Amino acid sequence: MAHLRFLLRRAVQGLAVIWIVTTITFALIHLAPGGPSILADPKLSPVERRAAEERLGLDRPLAVQYLVWQRNLLRGDLGRSYLYQTPAGRTALARVPNTALLAGLALLLSLAVAVPAGIYAGRRPGSAADRLLGLGSFAALSVPTFWFGIVLIILFAALWHLLPAGGTSTPGLEGSPADRVRHLLLPVLVLAVPVAAEFARYVRSGVATAAHAPHVAAARARGLDERLILRRHVLRNALLPLVTIVGLQAPLLAGGAAITETVFSWPGMGRLGVEAALGRDYPVVMAITLGVAAAVVAINLVLDVVYYLVDPRVRIG
């Protein structure tokens, strides 16, 4: 019973978070000067502008617009994109798989690189390899994403003709897996580099700390095999926090994806968000905000539940 109440309370709080986010976003964009960019064509005559405002419902008072938006939201209707005249929710959803592919591969790549590298360096604090990793990860965290991407495009595509400069596939080769991989390589790399650096630092310090914990020393005193100690006593403690860190990276990854997708002409949700914000496509901005907020709240909820199940003493909030 108490479990259920806890879950219920967290779910209600989650909904409240989503409501706060969407309401603030709505107010922020609708109170803005300038209005949607489709109405800002200097050639638009007053007749055309009035007709467009009427069609988009922008001639109504703000409070009415907000209530209409909320009512439609409850019906699952997020409105129509101003720029594309397509349903905003479906337009945003259609881009999710592309971003998920890019971000997912980047996440996997960074884990595949960061975990072994972090363990290696963490077991040899102060060694040359450790210092190299430290410096490398700082450098990786210090490079502006877009600049790194553009430099890679110039080198690999424009000058050396080794990899494509952007897009998802070559016209005429749409089904080819090799072509797909070629288009993924550079954007995944650009997206993965700072994330890998962040992970490597966590793993390294986790391993370095755990390696000197009393129970590890005790295990070694009992004469246990080094490999067993590493696997059973060090890694378990060092890698557990990584789960949380991976969760926290999600919004940052989404931001990084927006830049990477723009540089590499990748048709993902990040770029749609950038275009919608720049073009003031209110319904699409709202749909994306809602979607991202809901996803993050859901992830947090799942994490809370996991923590709760693992350690029922936890009573957060």
Place this chain on the structure above:
Amino acid sequence: MPRSASALLLVLLVLFAWAGPLLRRTDPDALDLRHTVAPRSAAHPLGTDESGRDVLARLMAGGRVSLTVGIVATFVALLLGTLVGAVAGWRGGWVESLLMRGTDAAMAVPPLFVALAVLSIYGSRLWLVVGVIGATSWTGVGRLVRAEVLALREAEFVLAARALGRGGAGIVLRHLLPQLVPTLTVAASVGVAWAILTESALSFLGLGVQPPRASWGNMLTGAQASLYTAPRLAVWPGVMILLTTLACNGLGEALRRRHTR
């Protein structure tokens, strides 16, 4: 990077940006359309940019803007984060619950999107760029501060102060904040690097610090057109950003180590 090297590098960068223009009085905004993208010369030690402006002078001016953006935005983030974290941790109960759900909400939206939406709508005025970067990066600090305040709330010296009849605000300000200084210094040095990188990302999307005012971020963006013919225009601001973020991150890491020892 060792702490002393990082600190020295930062001091040098600050000197370059603020003291440099005193030694070399070249107008960073003066156009010379007859000499655009010129190579280095006696008059222009690093050449000129795509509008014929002196690159060295713009690096100095841009440094002032970028470092100011970094420092002020970080200050905003620390202020917000400390306020929210300290109040939540100290008061507990529904106040904490409310503040932490607010923090969750703020963390639920990618910071870059928020910055983008606000700046594209309200215009990239310098103080708004600074404010938005600060206001989207306080959540981590908020959580850290709350955790520390929670841990310290029951500490003996706090209980003692309470027994003496001190008010909550007084105790937090006089007794808890000094304890938080190491945590905040680490957060600050990493925050400056983050803010400078965020400004450059915003500049790439056309929403960072606006020309003619130079920033390292918009110099990097402006150099895109001449990447094939004059890559040096992109190299210089890139190196400055790299050095600054390296120094900040290095300092943060060194402080963290010293603190955890």
Place this chain on the structure above:
Amino acid sequence: MTGARPGDWTRCDDRRLGRRRWPIGLLALILAVACTASSPAPPDTLRLALINDPILNPVLAPDLGSVMVNKVIFPGLVRPDERLRPEPDLAESWTASPDGKTWTFALRRGVKWHDGVPFSAGDVRFTFERILDPRSGSLLWSDFSVIDRIETPDSLTVRFVLKTRFAAFLTLLGYNAGIIPEHAFHGRPIYEAADFNRRRPIGTGPFRVVDAVPGASLTLEVNPDYYGAKPRLRRVVFKLVPDASAQVAQLRAGELDLVTLEPASLPGVEHAPGITIREAVVPQHYYVAFNQRRPLLKPVLVRRALDLAVNRRAIVEGVLKGSADLPVGTIPVALPDWFADSLERVPYDTARARRLLAEAGWRRGAGGGGGGGGLLRNDIGEPFRLTLLVDKGNPSREQAALAVLQDLRAVGVDATMQTLEFAALVRDYLQPGRYDAILIWWTTPPDPDQYSYYATGQINNNVAWSNPRADSLLLAGRGETDTVRRRAIYLAFQALEREDPPVLVLYYPREVQAMSSRLSGVPKLGVRDALRHVEAFGFR
């Protein structure tokens, strides 16, 4: 370093080293596979760049990208030839009544829509009825509001009856007014037809859409039923590449065949192998709008002085790398039939500018600002102060604005500059008339009619210029269908603009096109007009 005890931990390492290398090996494998797989450039596919998803409906489409795509899919009744004069397209021939108000078009026989349905006069009537109904989402209403009624005596004849004589009518028919099919909308409002407008448009053009991936690409295949010359290409692919430097990189990497460039990007492709650079004059004029609702900028002498104070040659050469023409007035050099070539280009003469300012009561104070002399002040000591606005994000315009700023300061104007987002600039400053000066531009149809831009009180006259003689010239010009008499009218208008400049015209930009050297058959036009001749494009 915190008390490191590395000794114990290095011992077992050599044994594990071999196993731990597998991710690196895998990565190398992927790289090797990816880099060796060649990317063949299909010899019969033209690849072009867009920055936004297009709206595949010419009546609704507001942006250049959509217009480009729609030129390929939706022909109009006429199209511009290489001199931007109307030539037959869906209409085979036409006649105008002596009073110039009734236009009768004979349509081409046997034309089919992409879905096989025959094209007829009913489709033309449907298209223009939608255009004339602003509630349909039409953005062409103001181009055609002169139409009184449309008649279709038979399935191959269309008659337009105009409210007044309108010389630009034919040109406008070939500008943006692609014809859309009545049967595809089933009586629904056209802006709601998302499937048509976004994925499966039906036109009569040389290529038809076979695949649309939002945010990524739009693929068109040759239309076997096309009524015109047989296309040389088999496919046209529009790729979405939002970032300008990525477009340049893709062109250099052979992934795009034709892109239009900012002049600043020119050096990056100029000497690249396999790339040809071309310039096309386009009907645009870039200018500084001086708000004449402000008493400061109302006097003719002041505007003539400022007109002389700007070094346009430096801007054209320094900022635009020579890819622009020096101006005479508001009618650009891209309209050779109407441009006043006999008049001198606006000179750069700061001495005369200062004299005119002095005549207008503005004298330079002592010392103060840089550049020899102080700020301009009037009799009661007020400075000549103005703020120049420019939209942000476009390097050429920002630099041009900086140059103008520097020149205005040099004659003593206390000028500052502000960059704003384009939508805010237009809606909050330009249209309500709350500004001193704005650097902006007009893209016009290929016709000299500028009544709506520069006649007193007209909707696009954002600077509030008012000159009675200009009003009568502009009114006469839009009604005059005799070319010789019409030319004389616009020559007089351009001469008048020198006496009383409505705006400070800065330059006429040329469109810089970078294309694959193998590409041939592209007419020497701006890319939007060139694309209506896409059937002539091909690869060598």
